[in-house]
Amino acid sequence: MSKFKKKTNVKQEIPTSSMPDVVFMLLFFFMVTTELRKTSIDVMQRIPEATQLRKLQRKSLVVDLYIGEPKKRDQGEDFKIQADDNFILPNEVLLWVSRKRDGLPEAERDLMTVSLKVDKETTRGIIADVETELRKANARRILYATMQQAEDKM
Amino acid sequence: MARTTPEIPNASMADIAFLLLTFFLVTTTIANDRGLSLILPPPPEAQQTEEIKIQEHNMFKIQLNSSDALLVEGEYTEDVSGLKDQLKEFVLNYGKNPNLSDNPVKAIVSFKTDRGTTHKRFIEILNIVQSAYNDIYAERAGVNNARWREIASDLQDPENERLYDLGRGKKVDGSLEIPMNISIAEPTKIGG
Structure with missing residues (x-):
């Protein structure tokens, strides 16, 4: 009389046949979004924290300049500026910036932003020297790279 | 000889895919172009040489x-928690207090x-100054600080642009009612 038959032989298995597809989807996502680092950074990069971060939308218009103590001891203890793959002096920043700017489309050259990735123990002296050079090069949009700090710490 | 159907074993496909996935997971660097933005003043030689008098x-x-x-303001301060409110009061004074801005x-x-000041401390203070201005802008635009940024x-987005102009009080001639006037002076040379 029972309308509800006892189901006895119900297999309780998660279908795994679609797993490779799922994994491949994830794989493609990471393959597309990944960007292999072009340069190895040879200066210390302990990025300071702040709360009032702005995000830059156009990555193609951002050029990076790394400043900090050299990681390797034999390169001295003075603060260094790293642009692309080599150390440069403050007075070479001007040339580097104009070379970078020439690589951008003509209409967007004024929108170039220099992202200063500065180690937190660096002193202001060398940063100010770089800023002066950037002003001379008319690359006046800058960004001090910082990490997000928890809001309530302030 | 037994008949075999030519088939590629695909049981290990998931494993291979997982390996590749792990590789990309590890090597991926999520773009981190975030920080405190600033516009530097024009080059030193292009500025007018005549002295601009700014009232104290x-x-x-x-x-x-x-x-x-x-x-x-000439006073030694250890606690920076009050600095933000002090800055807001200074900017939005409109001549009420003769010691603050017109x-x-x-x-x-x-x-x-100073040339010897650490970058960490510099960022900490610059962050407070920018947060004071961002708070003012956000309030005028009717949003909170995070949304403002x-x-x-x-x-x-045109709606964002409208709010952005509203917050900063963009006038018809393009000038701003509340410009973020942060002057970062040439450092002194005592240390560093």
Whole structure:
């Protein structure tokens, strides 16, 4: 009389046949979004924290300049500026910036932003020297790279 | 000889895919172009040589020395928690208090460091100054601080642009009612 038959032989298995597809989807996502680092950074990069971060939308218009103590001891203890793959002096920043700017489309050259990735123990002296050079090069949009700090710490 | 159907074993496909996935997971660097943005003043030689007189009360002086000690308006300050409100009061004074700014356009926050000041301390103070301005803008635009910064980061959206102009009080001639006048002076050379 029972309308509800006892189901006895119900297999309780998660279908795994679609797993490779799922994994491949994830794989493609990471393959597309990944960007292999072009340069190895040879200066210390302990990025300071702040709360009032702005995000830059156009990555193609951002050029990076790394400043900090050299990681390797034999390169001295003075603060260094790293642009692309080599150390440069403050007075070479001007040339580097104009070379970078020439690589951008003509209409967007004024929108170039220099992202200063500065180690937190660096002193202001060398940063100010770089800023002066950037002003001379008319690359006046800058960004001090910082990490997000928890809001309530302030 | 037994008949075999030619088939590629695909049981290990998931494993291979997982391996590749792990590789990309590890090597991926999520773009981190975030930080405190700033527009530097024009090159030194292009500036007018004539001296521009700024009245004392229109200037909010913040100084950092080579040992990271802070002077706010000439007073030694250890606790920075009150600095933000002090800055807001200074900018939005509109001549009420004769010791503070006449109006936000004239108000200038002068930030002077030493060559020996650490970058960490510099960022900490610059962050407070920018947060004071962002709070003012956000309030005028009727949003909170975090939303304001999102708006400022993405001006492609016309609605965002409208709020951005509202917050900063953009006038018809293009000038701003409340410009973010942060002057970062050439550092002194005592330390560093």
